[in-house]
Amino acid sequence: MTFGARYSAAVADRGRLCVGIDPHAELLEQWGLPVTVDGLRTFAQTCVDALGPVAAVIKPQVAFFEVFGSAGFAVLEETIAGCREAGALVLADAKRGDIGSTMAAYSSAWLDDASPLCSDAVTASPYLGVGALDPTIRLAAATGRGVFVLARTSNPDGQGVQTAVTSFGTSVAQSVVDAAAAVNADGSGTVGLVVGATREHGLDLSRLAGPILAPGVGAQGATPADLPGIFGDSADPAWVLPAASRSILRAGPDGSALAVAARSTRDEVESALTV
Numbered sequence: 181m182t183f184g185a186r187y188s189a190a191v192a193d194r195g196r197l198c199v200g201i202d203p204h205a206e207l208l209e210q211w212g213l214p215v216t217v218d219g220l221r222t223f224a225q226t227c228v229d230a231l232g233p234v235a236a237v238i239k240p241q242v243a244f245f246e247v248f249g250s251a252g253f254a255v256l257e258e259t260i261a262g263c264r265e266a267g268a269l270v271l272a273d274a275k276r277g278d279i280g281s282t283m284a285a286y287s288s289a290w291l292d293d294a295s296p297l298c299s300d301a302v303t304a305s306p307y308l309g310v311g312a313l314d315p316t317i318r319l320a321a322a323t324g325r326g327v328f329v330l331a332r333t334s335n336p337d338g339q340g341v342q343t344a345v346t347s348f349g350t351s352v353a354q355s356v357v358d359a360a361a362a363v364n365a366d367g368s369g370t371v372g373l374v375v376g377a378t379r380e381h382g383l384d385l386s387r388l389a390g391p392i393l394a395p396g397v398g399a400q401g402a403t404p405a406d407l408p409g410i411f412g413d414s415a416d417p418a419w420v421l422p423a424a425s426r427s428i429l430r431a432g433p434d435g436s437a438l439a440v441a442a443r444s445t446r447d448e449v450e451s452a453l454t455v
């Protein structure tokens with residue numbers, strides 16, 4: 181089964197929302213947990229139990245596990261496996277980007293069945309050239325997994341480089357979109373994009389035929405009601421996957437409250453995107 185088909189089945193079943201697991205130190209403290217590996221493990225396990233059966237896609241932010249070193253990576257492995265066992269697609273937010281030969285190793289780490297970190301998809305940065313991501317895209321396509329490439333990020337700092345005009349006459353971000361659409365022309369939906377929900381993006385996403393992760397809902401100020409204005413004319417709403425982390429995680433540490441917060445955001449997103 182292709183990643184596009186797996187994505188479509190997941191959102192048909194659970195609705196369009198990606199919930200982030202971002203164990204910020206402030207959130208651990210707010211949940212009454214120590215900022216230690218034990219606190220991280222309790223936080224992550226609560227998220228797995230509460231969100232794993234609810235969200236179509238779960239996006240662990242690798243940085244917040246990495247900060248605890250190898251013990252944090254062990255928790256990340258358990259988190260990825262637990263979410264996948266609960267039926268969610270796991271998008272590892274690792275934002276890897278390097279020369280092709282190194283990307284081959286990153287691909288094995290995040291997308292190979294033999295890896296303890298094996299996820300359903302991984303985020304990647306195209307700034308060493310979209311072509312440098314070929315090993316990752318190839319492995320993803322061969323295993324029914326996905327690669328979400330940064331196109332127009334949710335943070336204001338990305339603007340200068342992403343809207344710069346390339347020698348082909350299109351913006352850097354549009355050139356990433358066009359490269360992704362070229363891969364997805366086979367109907368696989370292997371390559372997704374990251375396009376923030378926080379502002380007008382000025383992109384033509386109509387030919388992508390793959391998922392569009394739209395971070396920025398909640399803590400970064402975007403609301404579900406903003407989504408039609410941002411994606412309505414430029415993308416097929418079926419592929420738009422809004423993402424929220426802190427705004428949902430702040431409902432913890434009670435697992436039921438977390439699940440309610442995720443469902444409520446999902447319902448708002450669904451009603452905003454359904455014409």
Ligand SMILES: O=c1ccn([C@@H]2O[C@H](COP(=O)(O)O)[C@@H](O)[C@H]2O)c(=O)[nH]1
Pocket residue numbers: 200202241273332333334335374375376395396397398399400423424425426427
């Ligand atoms: O353009 C981007 C790409 C990735 N992110 C990541 O998404 C979450 C957002 O968390 P919130 O708490 O909902 O703000 C976080 O892991 C970012 O690294 C992004 O925000 N923007």
